Amino acid sequence: MRFLHTADWHIGRKLYGYDLAKEQEHDFAQITKIALEKKVDAIVIAGDLYDRALPNEDSVNRLNKMIVELNLKLKKPILAISGNHDSAARLNTGREWFKATQYFLNTSIEEAMTPVEFSDTQFFLLPYFQIFQARNFFADESLTDLTVAMKKIIKKMKENFAANKKHVLVAHFFAAGSTKTDSETKIEVGGLNAVPLDLLTDFDYVALGHLHDVNALHDERIKYSGSLAKFSVSEAETTKGVWIVDTEPFHSDFVAIKPLNDIVLLQDRYEELISPSVYNEVDNEDFVAITLTDKAVIPNVMNNLREFYPKIISLSRENQIVDLPKNEDIVLELDPMRLLENFFEDMTGEKITEQQKKWASNSLERVIGGEEE
């Protein structure tokens, strides 16, 4: 069979204050298009459907609409789990009814033990869980380690493996490193919360959610799909998309998704950034992250840049040291009033008056003194 592997939709997420509703709807439209073109037999969503446990009503409406579209209109089976951003209890609403149309949604470890069966493949849908939930499930108070818990979970899943079928695990965790004993490898594991990769080799494919970059892991059979949209400046140069996976013979393809509005990184001097040859190249709707290479103070820089780049999501300086007069103490040694005086002069071009100094000094004392009276 062939399925589409996606994860980390984070419906309701904002990008530095900007609503991503249109972005996410655009990405979703591409997913449905890919699902139809590639004629997939099912769609796997590996957790974090919502961005938060208490999504607002608009987010609820939008996710509900997407699931109705995929499952009821396009008649695609859905294999989904709750992630750490979802509320298992809330997401679980309606679960018992969803099965009737092959929308399989798991929110507890217990549910993960019964595979969802297709003609040639079994899917084990393991939601994000906390270690206390594994303790409760196994009625084993000694269970405090994620690796041990995952070993027990996989052992139990394997009891239900059908020999003539392929086995796919859908899960939402940080997978990295190995249980191998040499000390160098152990360092690589990445802490208590990582599931070692060699635990997962019993499956023909592991469809993961949690990490937002498809390149977070390079393994033929264990993959993150990455998030649907770019959620931070650090993701600016990554490619978003979904995996199309054939179980027999095994094959996987990454199909890229084009963002509606991309994140653009600009690094330049202020004077360049406000010249038409630069700003005309940037779409007004794109999110812009600017690194200024200037060293001098630029008055009102954010507001001025916004005239040319309406959606600035970050502004930083390549060189954080400001250009102080050579004979001046270095910035960290100046007292707050001296810093303020310098700043005032830089901004206004005028010397601060004695009256202004008094106001500022009183305010500073209140802030620094800070004691409740």
Place this chain on the structure above:
Amino acid sequence: MRFLHTADWHIGRKLYGYDLAKEQEHDFAQITKIALEKKVDAIVIAGDLYDRALPNEDSVNRLNKMIVELNLKLKKPILAISGNHDSAARLNTGREWFKATQYFLNTSIEEAMTPVEFSDTQFFLLPYFQIFQARNFFADESLTDLTVAMKKIIKKMKENFAANKKHVLVAHFFAAGSTKTDSETKIEVGGLNAVPLDLLTDFDYVALGHLHDVNALHDERIKYSGSLAKFSVSEAETTKGVWIVDTEPFHSDFVAIKPLNDIVLLQDRYEELISPSVYNEVDNEDFVAITLTDKAVIPNVMNNLREFYPKIISLSRENQIVDLPKNEDIVLELDPMRLLENFFEDMTGEKITEQQKKWASNSLERVIGGEEE
């Protein structure tokens, strides 16, 4: 056909801080028992399933379990609407799947226009709505009056009336009064937010939610079921229950539900309340609302009474005037320090010291002066 009419479950509600989960589960068990004994063909829930738009996870789990029980285990069709306490968007999750097992849940005016059909009865499920939603639905900006909106809604519903069937409206609003023109009747309407009863006579039965007392309205065909549990001291002496309604020939019966822990009203002198002959008559698990008939100050009265009545939900005095010395100014004219001195003396039996007076006076000044320094 025969159906059970309930409403205002308010899952998640607390009674003066006490959790009502067990109470509500007990009431729900009785509903299922009545539904089975009376062999009803459907269960009507006329809104306010949850107590709030953002129910906590425990409430979500509990309501989900109840609906699974009624609809999937007992195979009873459910006819439900959202009330003013529910979030229509959240409650709507899964709606498209629920129909398959005859769980009909409406959260918008539009959905209410298509009746749910049984062999001999049509149900019109009209959720709670705000007037702007009626404006949007009818694309009529002039619509600002609930009575006018309801007239239009009912007119539109009637276009879908099947002549050979009975017609039931399920709704969640304040129904009272009449549109009749004499001024006396108009006063009775109860303000802008009431739906006049004579608008509703086209229906064979109107199953209402919103008011918590079954006796809020006395009409043969227009009824509130009242809430499932008692939610305030004012409901102490009301009876909770559900309506069992036959549509042909028309018949309705109120079937009472026995609370797990009732609200008990006690009105007596303190000395009586702490005597075994009185407190032994009250179940430790019952919620107790006490009215003291004493006039004198009783030190530490709440804590003392709690030793005999662990679940006190209200404590008031029949006579609010405290027993001040005859030659004293009346209470409202005393300044705060004088009141405090009297109170201190009543409580401790000692005169306040000069040092204590100073502390109290400083504190009072800070509270009353209240200005930020």
